[in-house]
Amino acid sequence: MRAVRIDVHGGPEVLTVREVADPAPGGGEVLVRTVASSLNPVDWKTRAWDVGPALPATLGWDLAGVVVASDSARFAAGDRVIAMSAQLATGLGTWAELVRLPERLLAHAPATLTLPEAATLPLAGTTAVQALAALRLQDRARLLVTGAAGAVGGLAVQLARRAGATVDGLVSRPEHIEQVREFGACEVACSAAELPRGVYDAVLDTAGVDVSCALADGGRYVSISDEPLPDVPGAAKSYVQESGKDLAELAALVDAGRLRVRVAAHYPVTEVRAAHERFEAGGLAGKVVLLF
Ligand SMILES: NC(=O)c1ccc[n+]([C@@H]2O[C@H](COP(=O)([O-])OP(=O)(O)OC[C@H]3O[C@@H](n4cnc5c(N)ncnc54)[C@H](OP(=O)(O)O)[C@@H]3O)[C@@H](O)[C@H]2O)c1
Structure with a gap:
């Protein structure tokens, strides 16, 4: 599968999209085929600053996708899900075609949003x-x-x-x-x-x-x-903590028409460098979404 990886810290040019081994989900984990993610300030900071997990590393915190395999009673293959993964601490980046995560990090995606829209919500x-x-x-x-x-x-x-x-x-x-x-x-x-x-x-x-x-x-x-x-x-x-429960509540608010999300731009994952440049330029009225 393809993933967005960095081998060194630096500007957008250190971002690479390349083949890595498919993840093998363990007990209590769910394997998700990524449809979209979104950019957050922590992504460019992890890329640019000397912080985060050992390199090489896969970046990304937000995930919206479809369950491929599940060792969880709450999620079945074919379910549309969202998740936030604290990549900085755990090294489990979401900018990959397949992502394995513990089930407690997941929630069902809002039914009223497309997955690219839903990818703006988690972090x-x-x-x-x-x-x-x-x-x-x-x-x-x-x-x-x-x-x-x-x-x-x-x-x-x-x-x-x-x-x-x-x-x-x-x-x-x-x-x-x-x-x-x-x-x-x-x-x-x-x-x-x-x-x-x-x-x-x-x-x-x-x-x-x-x-x-x-x-x-x-x-x-x-x-x-x-x-x-x-x-x-x-x-x-306040430092954000992973929480599938908070995500489920956010999704319910969206579906009740009580919370709106905003997308400013979409980029295919192959253009992740351009996505970072747009994001870091600032002035956005909405999120930058990466499409897988
Ligand atoms: N502690 C945590 O757990 C946690 C979690 C998430 C995010 N964060 C941090 O929180 C910050 C915001 O995250 P975000 O995702 O909301 O980023 P964001 O989407 O880039 O939003 C930041 C907003 O602040 C505006 N801004 C910048 N300087 C300003 C000023 N002097 N006065 C008024 N507005 C100003 C920006 O406008 P312009 O684009 O026009 O500059 C932008 O609209 C980032 O530093 C991020 O790293 C921390």
Whole structure:
């Protein structure tokens, strides 16, 4: 089978698509034929930085595909599934034509999405769910999401609105304002300097911007970015954990028409270098999807 591998860290040119041995699933594992994946910032960071599993390594966290073989009572051959694999920690990358994963990482794909659309959900959606849980939002809390037009931010705005919060957003450029409003945000700013001071019960920072002056006294501050936390009492980082359960809940929300996903561009896996270049250029209003 073909897989996207790196032998060294570096720019998009270190990405190779090449033949590797088919995986052999073990007990409790499911073998999935990949239909699509999507790009996440961790993919280019794992490619470019001296981090992650020993090389050579297969990249990729998101998976949408069809079950080929299963040692699980919950998944049968032919099922459409999604999964998130923490490639950075485990080395189990999803950018391969066949992927074996423990069944606890899988959920059935949303019935109302194509598999390329569903491939945008796993890492970004799970991160949004878990970071919002870490914020422990009270009823009718006022929340600020930075990077609100991004993959995690856009889903977090929608999920927090559904949970009853009043949500404002911070975006990087004016052309993203309308989309974030459509997700349910009230006020959307383009610069941290425009934000009101001392008013938010909670902040979810996905963009690595210090917006601590917008937080009310006693408010909660959670960041998923690589940047250091601001000097706010109780400020915390949230690190995504693999969870088929969170994926199943996200899929149910999508199928109930309560959560929207966005695709900005599709690339065949043979053009994975171009996909990385597009992704790293930024300014996207949706995910970059890799097709297998
Ligand atoms: N801790 C974890 O477990 C975890 C999990 C997932 C992701 N992450 C990290 O979280 C970050 C966001 O991930 P993502 O998938 O949502 O990435 P993304 O889709 O690229 O979204 C980031 C968004 O932030 C915007 N942005 C950048 N600088 C900004 C600024 N100064 N003010 C307002 N918005 C700004 C970007 O706009 P432009 O494109 O216009 O620059 C983009 O819309 C990444 O650093 C990623 O590595 C961490």
